[in-house]
Amino acid sequence: MTKVQLKGVRKDFGAFTAISQIDLDINSGELVALLGPSGCGKTTTLRMIAGLEVPTYGHILFDDDDVSEVPVQDRQVGMVFQRYALFPHMTVEKNVMFGLKVRGTPKAEIEERLEEILDVVQLQQFRHRFPAQLSGGQMQRVAIARTLITKPSVLMMDEPLANLDTKLRGEMRRFIRELQQRLGITTIFVTHDQIEAMELADRVAVIFDGKLAQYDAPDALYQRPNSVEIADFMGANNIFAAQISASGLATAAFGTLQLDRDIVTVREGAGRILLRSEAIDLLLEEPDGENVIEGTVEGREFFGATVNYTVTCGGEIITVNEQSRRLVEVGQKVWLRIEPRHIWAIRDDA
Structure with missing residues (x-):
């Protein structure tokens, strides 16, 4: 060796x-x-x-x-x-x-x-x-x-x-x-x-x-890609502009999300947040707790084992990928929930 x-x-x-x-x-x-x-x-x-x-x-x-x-x-x-x-x-x-x-x-x-x-x-x-x-x-x-x-x-x-x-x-x-x-x-x-x-x-x-x-x-x-270019190359499709606060809050067009304080490495200021489509929960009823976004299902693609949904939230399109144990109808009002540990922030100057 x-x-x-x-x-x-x-x-x-x-x-x-x-x-x-x-x-x-x-x-x-x-x-x-x-x-x-x-x-x-x-x-x-x-x-x-x-x-x-x-x-x-x-x-x-x-x-x-x-x-x-x-x-x-x-x-x-x-x-x-x-x-x-x-x-x-x-x-x-x-x-x-x-x-x-x-x-x-x-x-x-x-x-x-x-x-x-x-x-x-x-x-x-x-x-x-x-x-x-x-x-x-x-x-x-x-x-x-x-x-x-x-x-x-x-x-x-x-x-x-x-x-x-x-x-x-x-x-x-x-x-x-x-x-x-x-x-x-x-x-x-x-x-x-x-x-x-x-x-x-x-x-x-x-x-x-x-x-x-x-x-x-x-x-x-x-x-945890170190740049938007890497994230895009690795297949990320939910990358959004956001303002990052010193307390680890990321404010985007669709609302404010709490980042995981244990893994946040960016300084406050303008940046991008990365949401993994497979780590987002798509819910039909509004849940309690943080990091919940309201939206409407605009599109659905069936791939057999999985389903891809496109959800409009505050003018942004968020892609959600889940197992095909159910099918949510287009036009359905939904709520998206994502845990802080599944959100990654990248500074614009990274």
Whole structure:
């Protein structure tokens, strides 16, 4: 297991700056997702860690050793790409052992490692098949096995699930997470999919325009984004302008809400409040207590297990997501209640 650090890393391609500056600490045995929109620099960051690109400035360290200019073949890293790049004329086992054969690894050691890794990735029964006889998920497991058999100190994956259908992506996410935890290998996973990052990673590094915007645990990133841009990228749809008081009151167009004093970190002044749609109670009778907003249901979308309601409150539209154990009619007068701990405030100058 290897600790990875990026210190003041920058990457220029001529006059274009792909990565302006990134500082990142990845603990030994940790799975970190590099998350961001297309073109933000996440793959460039991965390629620098792998040794496929050399930083223009800054340093990359493996276990405190500077490897910034060490070539890829000397870094003991493994790469899994979006495209499987399997040899179509080779069976599963020959594809998996290929890397060891070109390195001149003794035959007995190749056979031992092959049996071990085929068990790990659950491919024993497919070992004599060719890639054309495999499903997308099975081909991706072959690609992972081909990388893991070389025993890399750091495993890197560049959008490896992008070519799979929705159901198979979910299955492969669980497979990769269980495999990573079983092996305890330091893993860096590039994705533009927020759900994928939150389900897989111990921590998520969000990159915007070549800069590290936030680096946090998935739940903290989702519930406590450090900017409106992060909140919007993570799927928040209830973001409202508000005046924040020193006592932790947030006054918006639809009324005043009490923030959780234990988690409020913003100073008083103009800001935004974030209300998670799944954390709002939609009530048909007015309840007692604080943080209650009156409104009218303007729209309803049924998604099977859940229902999305749009509720007009004081001129603002608030989205509420709840389980489909009932259906509230459009035009119904309702009350929304949200606990202080489910409200997050962000200063406009954050």
